Structure formats: structure tokens, C-alpha cells
Amino acid sequence: MYKILKREELNPTVTRISVLAPHVANKAKPGQFIILRVDEDGERIPFTVAGTDKNEGSVEIIFQVVGASTFQLNQLKVGDYLQDFVGPLGRPSEIEGLKKVAVIGGGAGCAIALPLAQALHDLKADVTSICGFRNKDLVILEKEFTACSNKFIKMSDDGSWGEKGLVTEALRREILAGENYDEVIAIGPLIMMKFVCAVTKEFNVKTIVSMNPIMIDGTGMCGCCRISVGGKMRFACVDGPDFDGHQVDFDSAMERNTTYRSFERHKYEETCNLFKKEAK
Numbered sequence: 642m643y644k645i646l647k648r649e650e651l652n653p654t655v656t657r658i659s660v661l662a663p664h665v666a667n668k669a670k671p672g673q674f675i676i677l678r679v680d681e682d683g684e685r686i687p688f689t690v691a692g693t694d695k696n697e698g699s700v701e702i703i704f705q706v707v708g709a710s711t712f713q714l715n716q717l718k719v720g721d722y723l724q725d726f727v728g729p730l731g732r733p734s735e736i737e738g739l740k741k742v743a744v745i746g747g748g749a750g751c752a753i754a755l756p757l758a759q760a761l762h763d764l765k766a767d768v769t770s771i772c773g774f775r776n777k778d779l780v781i782l783e784k785e786f787t788a789c790s791n792k793f794i795k796m797s798d799d800g801s802w803g804e805k806g807l808v809t810e811a812l813r814r815e816i817l818a819g820e821n822y823d824e825v826i827a828i829g830p831l832i833m834m835k836f837v838c839a840v841t842k843e844f845n846v847k848t849i850v851s852m853n854p855i856m857i858d859g860t861g862m863c864g865c866c867r868i869s870v871g872g873k874m875r876f877a878c879v880d881g882p883d884f885d886g887h888q889v890d891f892d893s894a895m896e897r898n899t900t901y902r903s904f905e906r907h908k909y910e911e912t913c914n915l916f917k918k919e920a921k
Contacts, residue, residue, distance in 0.1 A: 672734030747829025
């Protein structure tokens with residue numbers, strides 16, 4: 642059992658928790674993930690490690706409430722326990738030697754982008770962070786990105802936070818202005834990463850994306866997290882989650898990610914109704 646030490650609501654649908662898990666905290670590196678279960682009947686849910694405190698033995702994760710399991714997770718309070726918390730899993734991000742990097746986050750993907758921006762900052766790299774949200778009410782981690790970025794560009798769909806527009810527009814502008822990035826790291830919705838890669842391919846800039854397909858065991862045995870990279874089948878859990886964005890087949894990945902959408906929505910509504918009944 643794994644105790645929840647801290648809990649903070651970052652916006653109406655995104656929550657940050659800190660979990661006591663010394664074995665993960667001592668080994669986790671930026672880019673890796675964990676798999677947890679809320680209770681013994683719960684499903685296995687993967688989350689990127691958002692931060693660690695080795696002295697405290699804690700691991701931080703940030704999650705968005707999108708389905709039944711994340712809804713259940715969001716009901717837990719400080720002092721409650723998780724059934725399982727396994728990791729670190731996946732391959733760490735390869736950031737050694739990078740001198741100038743653009744880190745791009747979209748929506749809840751900013752939670753995954755932040756530890757990479759922080760790690761690059763700690764390595765003395767020049768970090769340009771470009772974050773995009775639908776509106777200011779959904780913004781998360783603004784102070785944290787400000788602290789670890791040499792340049793922080795804020796974008797929102799409606800212009801209520803930073804500039805009005807898409808992260809791809811800001812990225813194109815920076816490249817055209819003469820910014821010469823060693824690498825672009827993009828993390829967020831698949832459609833966002835697809836179009837970021839379209840921009841960087843035009844300018845021949847190496848681009849890494851973090852893939853989050855459907856996943857079950859996290860060890861490569863179930864095959865659920867398979868994606869097509871460079872025409873070959875890869876497993877996000879053991880070969881990734883980072884991949885060369887110019888090689889990823891985003892269209893097939895987006896199609897696979899919608900496979901259980903109607904089922905997930907049904908389970909979410911069922912779980913919400915159950916909790917409402919129990920609260921009465």
C-alpha cells in the first residue's frame with residue numbers, strides 16, 4: 642500500500658499528488674512512468690513521473706480526470722492509500738549534451754513536459770518552453786515553467802492567457818526568427834504533436850514526442866501499446882515512451898486511441914453515479 646502525502650488541484654480537472662514510494666523515487670529519471678491501481682479491483686493506469694523527492698521518498702504524478710479510474714483516484718485524500726504503485730518503467734529521456742531545446746506542452750501534456758524542461762535547465766541548457774491551453778482557467782504549472790525556462794511563451798485558443806493561437810504558430814515564429822534548436826520535445830494531444838512535427842520537419846529540426854497509447858501491463862507482453870514508428874511496430878512501454886516524431890504514424894495512433902472511447906465514457910458516468918449515491 643502506498644500513502645498519499647500531498648494533494649493539490651491544479652485546475653478543475655487536473656490534480657497533483659505526491660505518493661510515498663521510496664523504491665521508485667530513488668531510481669526514476671525524467672521521461673519514465675509508473676503504473677498504479679487505486680484498489681485491488683482497479684485497472685492499471687500509467688502516469689508519467691512528474692517529480693521525485695529522494696529525501697522524502699516520494700513520487701509526484703499529475704493526472705487529468707477523464708475516465709472512471711481517474712475519477713476514483715481523484716476521490717482520494719491525503720492519508721489515503723493506493724493499492725499498487727509500480728515503476729519506474731520505460732526508457733528515460735535522452736537529454737544529455739543538448740544545449741538549446743524547445744519544450745512544447747499542450748494542455749495536460751504540460752505536466753509531462755515540465756520535468757524535462759527542469760532537467761534540461763539543471764543541465765544548463767537554453768530552454769524555450771511553449772505551452773498551450775484552451776483558456777486561462779485550464780492553465781497549470783505556470784510558475785514552474787517560468788522558473789526553468791530561458792524563454793516562456795504562453796499560448797491559448799481564445800487569447801485569455803498569453804497570446805491567442807496555437808503552439809505551432811509560436812514555434813514556427815521562433816524558428817523563422819533564427820532560433821536554432823538542437824532538438825524540439827513535444828508532449829500533448831496526438832493531433833498537436835502531429836502538427837508540431839510537421840513544422841519541425843519542414844525546417845529539419847530533430848523532434849522527440851512522448852507517446853501515451855492504450856497500455857495494460859507496461860512490460861511489452863500485452864502488446865496493447867503498440868505504435869508504428871518508421872514503418873515498424875514498437876511498444877511505447879519498453880521502447881519508449883519517447884520516439885522520433887518524424888517517424889511516428891500519428892493517424893494510426895489516433896485511431897487506436899479512440900477504440901474504447903464509448904466504453905470509457907459509460908464507465909465514467911457509471912462510477913460518478915455510484916459515488917453520488919454513496920455520498921447521499
